[in-house]
Amino acid sequence: MKIVMAIIKPFKLEEVRDALTGIGIHGLTVTEVKGYGRQKGHTEIYRGAEYAVNFLPKLKIEVAVATDQVKKVIGAITGAAKTGQIGDGKIFVYTIDQAVRIRTGETDADAL
Amino acid sequence: MKFKNWVYAALPALLVATLAIAPAFAADAPKIDKGDTTWMMTATVLVLVMTIPGLALFYGGLVRSKNMLSMLTQVFYTECIVLLIWVLYGYSLTFTGGSGATADFIGGFSKAFLAGIAPDTPAATFSAGVAIPEGVYVMFQMTFAAITAALILGSVAERTKFSAIALFMPLWITFIYFPIAHMVWYWSGPDAIDAAAKVLAAATDAGAKAKAQEALDAVLADGGYLFKAGAIDFAGGTVVHINSGIAGMVGCLIVGKRIGFGRDNMPPHSLTMTMIGCCLLWFGWFGFNAGSNLEAAGGAVVAFLNTFIATAACAMSWMFVEWIVKGKPSMLGAVSGAVAGLVAVTPASGFAGPMGALVLGLVAGVICFFFCTTVKNTFKYDDALDVFGVHCIGGIVGALGTGILVNPALGGTGVFDYTIGKAADYDMAAQMISQLKAVGITLLWSGIGSAILWKVVDIIVGLRPAAEKEREGLDISDHGERAYNM
Numbered sequence: 195m196k197i198v199m200a201i202i203k204p205f206k207l208e209e210v211r212d213a214l215t216g217i218g219i220h221g222l223t224v225t226e227v228k229g230y231g232r233q234k235g236h237t238e239i240y241r242g243a244e245y246a247v248n249f250l251p252k253l254k255i256e257v258a259v260a261t262d263q264v265k266k267v268i269g270a271i272t273g274a275a276k277t278g279q280i281g282d283g284k285i286f287v288y289t290i291d292q293a294v295r296i297r298t299g300e301t302d303a304d305a306l
Numbered sequence: 307m308k309f310k311n312w313v314y315a316a317l318p319a320l321l322v323a324t325l326a327i328a329p330a331f332a333a334d335a336p337k338i339d340k341g342d343t344t345w346m347m348t349a350t351v352l353v354l355v356m357t358i359p360g361l362a363l364f365y366g367g368l369v370r371s372k373n374m375l376s377m378l379t380q381v382f383y384t385e386c387i388v389l390l391i392w393v394l395y396g397y398s399l400t401f402t403g404g405s406g407a408t409a410d411f412i413g414g415f416s417k418a419f420l421a422g423i424a425p426d427t428p429a430a431t432f433s434a435g436v437a438i439p440e441g442v443y444v445m446f447q448m449t450f451a452a453i454t455a456a457l458i459l460g461s462v463a464e465r466t467k468f469s470a471i472a473l474f475m476p477l478w479i480t481f482i483y484f485p486i487a488h489m490v491w492y493w494s495g496p497d498a499i500d501a502a503a504k505v506l507a508a509a510t511d512a513g514a515k516a517k518a519q520e521a522l523d524a525v526l527a528d529g530g531y532l533f534k535a536g537a538i539d540f541a542g543g544t545v546v547h548i549n550s551g552i553a554g555m556v557g558c559l560i561v562g563k564r565i566g567f568g569r570d571n572m573p574p575h576s577l578t579m580t581m582i583g584c585c586l587l588w589f590g591w592f593g594f595n596a597g598s599n600l601e602a603a604g605g606a607v608v609a610f611l612n613t614f615i616a617t618a619a620c621a622m623s624w625m626f627v628e629w630i631v632k633g634k635p636s637m638l639g640a641v642s643g644a645v646a647g648l649v650a651v652t653p654a655s656g657f658a659g660p661m662g663a664l665v666l667g668l669v670a671g672v673i674c675f676f677f678c679t680t681v682k683n684t685f686k687y688d689d690a691l692d693v694f695g696v697h698c699i700g701g702i703v704g705a706l707g708t709g710i711l712v713n714p715a716l717g718g719t720g721v722f723d724y725t726i727g728k729a730a731d732y733d734m735a736a737q738m739i740s741q742l743k744a745v746g747i748t749l750l751w752s753g754i755g756s757a758i759l760w761k762v763v764d765i766i767v768g769l770r771p772a773a774e775k776e777r778e779g780l781d782i783s784d785h786g787e788r789a790y791n792m
C-alpha cells in the first residue's frame with residue numbers, strides 16, 4: 195500500500211479529482227497548504243509598505259492506493275494538473291504500514 | 307457663511323429712524339429655524355457614523371486580524387469617553403469666554419455640566435439674527451471632539467495597551483483638544499459684533515463714537531487666539547486633522563515600533579472593511595463639513611459640493627500617481643486618497659469654489675502619497691495606519707490651501723467681515739500668515755503637549771504590553787476575545 199501525495203495548483207483540483215475518479219479511485223484528502231519551490235512569490239504593496247510574499251497557496255492531495263495502482267494514479271494526476279508552467283507542483287509516494295476502516299474494522303487492502 | 311448685504315442696504319433708512327434709540331438694535335433675539343435645527347441634528351449623527359463604525363472599520367481592516375477587536379474597542383471607547391467628558395466640562399472649556407490672561411487659549415467652567423442650556427437656548431450661527439438651539443451645537447461639536455481623539459489611534463495601533471489608551475484619551479482631549487478648538491473656533495458670534503458695529507455706525511458725536519468703538523473692540527476681543535489672528539478653518543483642518551496627526555506622530559515615536567516592523571509582513575487583514583469604512587467616512591463627512599455651516603443654507607451646499615469634488619479628485623490623484631510610481635493602481639490607494647481629500651477639503655470646504663476644491667484634491671493626493679511612501683520609508687517611523695501622512699500632512703495642505711482658495715478671484719467666498727457686513731478685501735500675504743500661524747501653533751501645542759502626555763501615561767500605566775502578549779495579539783491579551791472564530 196502506498197500514499198500518493200501531490201502538491202498542485204489550487205485551480206486544478208476538480209480536474210485532478212475527475213481524472214482519479216476516471217481510473218476508479220474513489221476517495222482522497224485535500225489540505226490547503228503554503229509553500230515555495232522554483233516558482234517565485236510576488237510583491238504586495240500596501241501604501242508605503244512592500245511585502246515579499248514567498249509562500250504561495252497550494253493544495254495538498256493524498257490518495258491511499260494498492261501498490262500496483264501507483265503508476266496509474268501518478269499518470270492521472272500528472273495529466274490533469276500539468277499546465278507546463280513553473281509551479282505545477284510535485285508528487286511524492288510513500289509506504290503505508292497499516293490501514294484500518296474505522297466503521298467496520300477492516301484492515302489493509304480491504305480498508306482502502 | 308451667509309451674506310447679509312440687504313441689512314446694510316437698508317441701513318441708512320434704519321439709522322435715520324433709530325438714531326435716538328440705537329441700542330435697540332441689540333435687543334432683537336436671534337431666531338431659531340426648524341429647518342436649521344433638523345439639519346444640524348442630522349449632521350450630528352452623520353459625524354457619529356464617521357467614527358463608529360466608519361473610522362473603526364477603516365482602521366480595523368488595516369490591522370492584522372489578531373488586533374481587530376483592539377482597534378474597534380479603542381475607537382468605541384474613545385467615542386464614549388470623549389462624549390461624557392464633553393458634557394461634563396469639555397463644551398464649557400471650549401465654547402465659553404474664559405477669563406484673564408488665559409481667555410484667548412481656554413474657556414471657563416460657566417457651562418460645565420451643561421449648566422444653563424435649556425431646550426430653547428440659542429447658539430450663534432454665522433449669520434446675525436439666526437440661531438440654532440445650543441443643545442444641538444453641543445452635540446455637533448461633541449462628535450468632532452470624539453473623532454479627533456479617535457484618529458490618533460491609527461498611529462499607535464497594534465502595540466499599545468488598552469489601559470494606556472484609556473488614560474491617554476481623557477488627558478489628551480482636556481489638555482490638547484479643548485484649548486486648540488477654543489483658540490480656533492470660539493468667538494462672540496455675529497449678533498454681538500453686528501449689534502456693536504451698528505451702535506458704532508449710529509454714533510454721532512466723538513464721545514459716543516469712542517465709547518461705541520470701545521464696546522466693539524471688547525466684543526471682537528472675546529474670541530480664541532487663532533480666530534482673532536484671522537485664521538480660517540471651516541470644519542477643522544487644524545483643530546481636527548493637524549492636531550490628531552501630530553499627536554499620532556509623536557505617539558508612534560514614543561510608543562515605539564511594532565515587534566517585527568520592517569522584517570515581518572504585516573498586511574491589512576481585510577481591505578473589504580477598509581473600503582466600507584472609507585465610504586462611511588465619506589458619507590458622514592457631509593455632516594462634518596456641510597454641518598459646519600450651522601445653517602441649512604447656501605454655505606452648507608458649497609461645503610457639500612466641495613466634499614464631493616475634492617474627495618474624488620484626491621482619490622484619482624493618489625491612484626494614478628501610485629499606478630505610475632509603483633506599477634499598479636490599488637484599492638487601498640484609492641480609498642487612502644479619498645480620505646486625504648476629505649481631510650484637505652475640511653478647512654476649505656465652505657470657503658473654496660468647486661474648481662478650487664478640485665485642484666486642492668489633486669495636489670493633496672500627490673503630497674500625501676509622497677509622505678506615506680517615500681518619507682515614511684526614509685525615516686522608518688512606524689505610524690502604523692498613516693495618521694501623520696494622511697491627516698497631519700493633508701490637514702496642512704488644506705489649511706494653507708484654504709488661505710489661497712478663499713480668494714474670490716479663484717472662485718472662493720472671501721472672508722466675511724462682520725464689522726462691515728461684507729466680505730473683506732482679500733489680502734493673500736496676510737491670510738497666509740494667519741494660516742501659517744494656525745498650523746504652526748497647532749503643531750507645537752499638540753506636538754509638545756501630546757509628547758508630554760504619552761510620557762505621563764507611560765510612567766503611570768505603561769504604554770506597551772509584554773512582548774509575548776503583543777505577539778499573541780491585543781484581542782486576546784487585552785480583551786479576552788477574538789474577532790473571528792472560524
